[in-house]
Amino acid sequence: MASSVAVFGSANMDLVVRVASAVRPGETVSGSSFATGPGGKGLNQAVAAARAGANVCFLGAVGADEFGGRLRDFLFAEGIDASGLASSAEPTGIAAITVTDDGENAIVVVAGANAVDRMSDSDRAAVAGAGYLVVQLERPVAVVIEAMRWARGHGVATVLTPAPVPDARIDELLSLSDILLVNQHEAAALSGDADAADAARALSRVAGTVVVTLGAAGALVGQDGEVTATVAAPAVAAVDTTGAGDTFAGVLIAWLAAGATLHSSLEAAAAAAALTVTRAGAAASMPQRADILTALQGDRS
Structure with missing residues (x-):
């Protein structure tokens, strides 16, 4: 059976340390916990889409090592078609993540097998x-x-999340994007406009539909040089923001692939991202479709 959503992207093992506050250069601090878990923007988005009900195929690469085996098993356990997951001579990619007690994160990624070109x-x-x-x-x-x-x-x-923001071939990437999904920092870096609405207008003259996520402020949509829609984000107490953007992306596309309108897809994505930040971890924190539907019902009651 053909997959409704193909995710061509990265798969990493996340190495997560929780600390009280952000670590300054040259500083050594004590962490309160350490955990490993599946990650990578590609894998995260695939998991979010699959849990939201999409039929998902993941296309990536892992090493012939323990982390690679764990990621392969995880994808299959999530009901994702991982038969196209290649084995590389390079080690499985990793992301070293620090999460502060107020839920903010800093991430260093080592590509490893994800560098297959x-x-x-x-x-x-x-x-x-x-x-x-x-x-x-x-x-x-x-x-x-x-x-x-x-x-x-x-x-x-085609749906592009341009993270990390590239320093080359940007115009090609934008012109090939039917949907460009960016946070406000990426939007500013790509457009040169610090204001999210201005950035959305500028980017939508080059790409197709542009969705700029604004964290707790929700998201806005740019099309044909205009801001055409906004969506609010549910108010929640954030525990860990890791994976929120990937949850938003995966759920947005899962809803669109099922035939939903852009506005209702954005509402579902915002509700799902809000659920994600109330839980620790990246892929581990992503909600199931039933959870998203319940949250949407609560928002409308």
Whole structure:
């Protein structure tokens, strides 16, 4: 069966340390806890979409090591088609994450196997059979562009989360994006506009639909040089913001793939992201579809 959502992206093992406050340069502090868990923007978005009800295929690479085996098992346990997950001679990618007691995080990523810079034949077949292709930039920009061009050539809608923000080939990436999903910092870096609304207007003249996420302030939408919609975020007490943006992306695309309108998809994504920040971890914190529906019912009552 063809996947409604193909995610071409990164898979990492997250190494998470919780600390009281952000660590300053040259400072040594004591952490209160340490944990490992599945992560990577690609894997996170795939999990979020699958838990939200989408039929998801994940296309990435891991090493022939313990972390790679754990990530492969995790994807299958989530009901995600990971048959296209390649084995690399490089070690599995990792993300070293510090999370402060007020829920903010800082992340250092080592790409490892995610640096594979080519599409396989099975990657191409999976992308061509999808309704949506979701990509990020924790894999080499050249292969992401290759995947987006391949999707465009087969009538597949492309969704780009440009993180980390690239320093080359930005115009190509934007022009190949049917949906560009950015936070306010990425929007400013890509457009040169510090104001989120101005950034959305500018970016939507180059990309397709632009969604700028604003954290607790919700999100706004830019289309054809105008801000066309806004969505509020539910008020919650944040525990850990890791994975919130990936949850938003995965749920947004899962709802769209199921035929929902953009506005209702944005509402579901905002509700899901709000649930995520009330829990610790990245993929581990992502809500199931039933949780999202319950939250939406609560918001409307």
